[in-house]
Amino acid sequence: MRRTRTGPAATGRRLRSLTAAALVATTAGALALLSACDSSSDNDSSRPTTPGGPPSTENFSGSLPSPLDSLASAAQQTASAAQSSAKAAASSFEASVEAAVGGATDEAKKELAKVDGQGNAVKDVQLTGFPRAKTGGLNAVLVSITNTSDQKASFAVKVEFADSSGAVVDSTVVGARDVEAGKRAQPVAFSTKDPGKTLFPRVAQAQRY
Numbered sequence: 186m187r188r189t190r191t192g193p194a195a196t197g198r199r200l201r202s203l204t205a206a207a208l209v210a211t212t213a214g215a216l217a218l219l220s221a222c223d224s225s226s227d228n229d230s231s232r233p234t235t236p237g238g239p240p241s242t243e244n245f246s247g248s249l250p251s252p253l254d255s256l257a258s259a260a261q262q263t264a265s266a267a268q269s270s271a272k273a274a275a276s277s278f279e280a281s282v283e284a285a286v287g288g289a290t291d292e293a294k295k296e297l298a299k300v301d302g303q304g305n306a307v308k309d310v311q312l313t314g315f316p317r318a319k320t321g322g323l324n325a326v327l328v329s330i331t332n333t334s335d336q337k338a339s340f341a342v343k344v345e346f347a348d349s350s351g352a353v354v355d356s357t358v359v360g361a362r363d364v365e366a367g368k369r370a371q372p373v374a375f376s377t378k379d380p381g382k383t384l385f386p387r388v389a390q391a392q393r394y
Contacts, residue, residue, distance in 0.1 A: 275321025
């Protein structure tokens with residue numbers, strides 16, 4: 186029967202054995218970790234190192250997505266419909282004004298052709314602008330003519346439409362027949378030039394006859 190030695194010598198041998206085993210295990214673990222890191226590095230070597238990287242052109246089709254394309258198409262159709270509606274409104278406004286004046290315009294033009302200068306009734310005329318929303322975009326004014334004389338009279342008025350620089354873009358003539366003394370007539374003057382652009386109306390001539 187063998188005796189198990191005890192004491193400081195035996196204890197030292199056991200400690201040395203355990204230490205050697207621990208070193209072997211630690212070395213093996215370190216080698217395994219290095220191997221795994223090398224493998225991961227090899228697998229990721231083709232990947233970009235900057236965060237996110239450049240966008241992939243595979244995702245760009247060069248055309249709007251279907252919902253946006255539909256919205257753009259709808260907007261174009263709406264704009265086209267609005268333009269057509271504005272033209273129709275302008276034509277309707279123009280027709281209604283021309284129907285109201287009858288033959289007064291032709292008579293007024295003949296009277297103004299005889300006038301030198303501004304005429305004798307410029308102070309009797311006032312202009313009030315129409316909202317373009319009601320005229321289909323046309324520049325139009327209500328021409329208020331007051332007969333300040335003591336007897337019935339007719340009037341001829343020339344209205345000019347100028348741009349912001351003062352240059353005359355268009356002009357038109359309106360007339361009012363047989364206005365009673367102290368009464369007022371209100372024909373409408375309008376321009377078909379530059380619809381949608383703001384023009385500035387002014388009385389160029391006004392004649393009472």
